[in-house]
Amino acid sequence: MNLRAATPSPTSRPAVAVVVQQHAEEAAVLRHVRSVLVRAPHVGLDRLARLDERLAAHLDGLLVAGPAGRALCLAALERPGAGEVFALAVLAVEHRDRALLDRLLALWPALPDARRGLVSALGWVPAQALKGWVSELLAASPGPELELGLEACRLHRVDPGAVLAKALDSPIPSLQAVAARAAGELGRVDLLPALLARARAPAPAESEEAVLQAALAACLLGDRHDAMQTLAGVLHSQGPGIDRALPLVMAASTPAQAREWAQWTSQRAQSAEAGLDAQRRLLRVVAWLGDMRFVPWLIGRMADPLSTRLAGEAFHWITGADLALLDLETLDPPAGVQPVDDRDDDGSLGDDDSLPWPDVARVQAWWAREQAGLEATAAGGRLFLGRPANAQTAHHVLRSGTQRQRAHAAWLATLLQPGTPVFPVAAPVERQRRLLADLPA
Numbered sequence: 001m002n003l004r005a006a007t008p009s010p011t012s013r014p015a016v017a018v019v020v021q022q023h024a025e026e027a028a029v030l031r032h033v034r035s036v037l038v039r040a041p042h043v044g045l046d047r048l049a050r051l052d053e054r055l056a057a058h059l060d061g062l063l064v065a066g067p068a069g070r071a072l073c074l075a076a077l078e079r080p081g082a083g084e085v086f087a088l089a090v091l092a093v094e095h096r097d098r099a100l101l102d103r104l105l106a107l108w109p110a111l112p113d114a115r116r117g118l119v120s121a122l123g124w125v126p127a128q129a130l131k132g133w134v135s136e137l138l139a140a141s142p143g144p145e146l147e148l149g150l151e152a153c154r155l156h157r158v159d160p161g162a163v164l165a166k167a168l169d170s171p172i173p174s175l176q177a178v179a180a181r182a183a184g185e186l187g188r189v190d191l192l193p194a195l196l197a198r199a200r201a202p203a204p205a206e207s208e209e210a211v212l213q214a215a216l217a218a219c220l221l222g223d224r225h226d227a228m229q230t231l232a233g234v235l236h237s238q239g240p241g242i243d244r245a246l247p248l249v250m251a252a253s254t255p256a257q258a259r260e261w262a263q264w265t266s267q268r269a270q271s272a273e274a275g276l277d278a279q280r281r282l283l284r285v286v287a288w289l290g291d292m293r294f295v296p297w298l299i300g301r302m303a304d305p306l307s308t309r310l311a312g313e314a315f316h317w318i319t320g321a322d323l324a325l326l327d328l329e330t331l332d333p334p335a336g337v338q339p340v341d342d343r344d345d346d347g348s349l350g351d352d353d354s355l356p357w358p359d360v361a362r363v364q365a366w367w368a369r370e371q372a373g374l375e376a377t378a379a380g381g382r383l384f385l386g387r388p389a390n391a392q393t394a395h396h397v398l399r400s401g402t403q404r405q406r407a408h409a410a411w412l413a414t415l416l417q418p419g420t421p422v423f424p425v426a427a428p429v430e431r432q433r434r435l436l437a438d439l440p441a
Contacts, residue, residue, distance in 0.1 A: 017068065023061035024072045027090075028083030030055040031120065035082070038426040041313060041404040042354040048403070049429040059090055070095070080107065085117025086124070093125050093133065101133075108144040118148055123155035124428060130156070138163050142170045147178045154182040157421050157435075168194050168214075176210035184217025185422040187414070192221045199230045212241045219252050220411070222418030228252065235261075238268075246281070247408060250288035252415050255382055262289050280310055280351055287314035288408070290382035290389050292374060295319065295367060302358045305334040310351055312358035317405070319374055320386020321366060328363050329356035384412070391416045395439045398423055 034051055037043045062069035070091055076084040085104055092100040107114035122130065130152060137149025138160055150167060153160040160182070167179035168191065180198060183191045198214035201207075212234060218227035234245040246265075250258050262285050268274060269282040283301065286294050295318060301311035312323050323329040334357070374386060385405065387393040389412065397409035403425060410423040423435065 017072075020061065020065045020068050020072055023058045023065065023069065024076060024087060027055065027058040027062060027087040028076065028081065030058065031083040031086040031117070032081075035116075035120070038403050039407065040354060041352075041402055043403050044401065045399075045406075045429055045432065052429050059087065062087060062091060063094055070097075070100075080111060080114060080117075082113040082117040082120070085114045086121045089118050089121030090125060093121065093129050105144050105148065108148075115144075119151045119155070122148065122152040123426070127156050127158070134158075142167070142172050142175050147175055150175075150178050150182050154185050155424065155427065157186065157424065159186055159188070164188060165191060165194060168198065173207045173210045176207070177213040180210060180213035180217045184213075184220040187221070187419045187421045189221050189419045192218055192223060195221065196223060196226050199227055208239070208241070212245065216244065216248055219248055220414050220418065220422065224252060235264075243281070246285065247288055248411060248415075250285060251408065251412050255291075258289050258382070259291065262286060262291075276306065279307065283307060283310040283314050284351070287317035290318055290384055292318060292371075292378050292383060295371075299360065299364055299367065302360045302363065308334065308358055308360075309355040312363070313352070313355050315358070315363065317385060318383050319367075319370070320383075321363075321370070323356045323358055323363070326366065328359055328366055330359040331357070333357050384409070392440070398425070398439065399436055 030051065034048075034055060037048060037051060062073065065072075070088075073084065073088040073091060077088065085107070089101065089104055091097070092104065104114060104118055108118065122134075134149050134152050137145045137152065140146045140149065146163075146167065150160060150164065152158075164179055164183055164186075167175050168183065170176055170179070176198065180195055182188075183195060195214045195218040199211055199218055201211060211230065215227045215230035215234070219231065228249065231245045231249050234241045235249065246261075250261060253261060262282075265278075265282050265285045269278040271278075283298075286298060295315065298311045298315045298318075302308045302315075304311075312329075316322055321328060374383070377383070377386065377388065379388075382389040384393050385397060385401065387396065391413055394409040394413035394416065397405050398413070401409060406423075406425045410425050414420050414422045424432065427435075
């Protein structure tokens with residue numbers, strides 16, 4: 001839906017306050033719901049499209065309401081969250097209200113939610129709504145405006161040109177990080193030397209994110225030495241970046257290297273000080289490894305109530321067997337386990353929230369029937385959803401997988417063809433479908 005078509009006409013009827021209030025509240029809530037579902041293990045494009053339609057309808061209602069919609073969104077800034085900032089930023093862009101955008105930008109340094117809301121708003125609106133805006137942001141001096149301009153380019157897969165190299169050389173760590181991520185996701189292979197220099201640089205605490213983003217970007221752009229060494233350091237340090245570095249390291253590694261990382265993760269998970277997080281991380285690593293030899297071990301892990309759903313997901317990732325679709329699930333959790341809402345404190349999904357509970361006996365029977373055929377398909381290589389882990393499979397998963405699978409497929413497709421922009425699996429579905437139509441069949 002083109003939101004610009006919703007601009008109110010002079011003959012519009014007066015806005016009904018209670019309806020406009022509902023539009024404002026629902027737009028903020030649905031933006032948060034969407035931020036969760038774009039990373040979910042059980043949501044595909046069709047379900048995300050239905051959510052997008054609901055969100056677009058409420059934003060249309062705010063746009064049609066004119067000043068009344070703007071006033072209610074401004075009032076919501078008394079308790080600003082990412083959703084409230086998102087809704088108001090969409091109005092600012094669509095109504096070409098630079099003063100309002102500047103007011104929101106003033107919240108950027110001190111309020112992470114404002115940053116997330118602004119970035120997602122510029123990613124949500126259609127590209128034509130940003131004409132003139134982004135060029136002004138890119139021309140700004142180093143700071144929040146320039147960061148927002150680079151984020152908008154990344155989300156719309158538009159190359160910002162020479163300004164990206166200048167931003168990488170900025171002394172501002174947050175700008176370096178934004179520029180590095182944009183360079184990697186946009187396929188700027190020409191910036192690989194600058195990214196590697198940043199990735200190799202010593203990282204004081206305030207620059208750790210910039211170094212991590214530079215290493216991730218350099219890896220996406222084809223480097224398998226210096227960038228991987230930096231990412232290996234992140235893994236060994238067990239720092240906060242481990243869960244961003246590990247999936248890319250596993251996907252970028254050769255099969256032999258990936259097995260070594262799986263062994264390293266297994267040793268960590270079995271150490272005396274290891275907690276549940278380390279054990280669950282091992283299940284995700286086995287999924288990314290794609291090695292059929294670990295399938296019997298995964299079936300064994302399904303007997304543990306604390307790991308059964310993640311083991312089932314890893315089984316699906318390797319074999320392609322959708323437990324719900326193939327009736328390999330049970331509707332009753334294991335004895336002594338009660339279904340709980342395992343969302344994290346920030347409202348995001350836990351690792352296994354919404355995943356099916358495997359029926360171990362049925363899974364074992366399915367595996368006995370299908371093992372030989374999958375071994376022939378794998379031919380000693382890695383599998384992703386029961387197919388060889390190649391570009392063709394990545395494109396297939398981008399079309400038909402769940403959001404968690406699609407995010408991995410987007411990285412895999414770029415790693416296999418460095419210089420190719422990363423597919424934007426969090427973009428509005430209408431835009432994603434246009435991009436999917438251009439992928440090789």
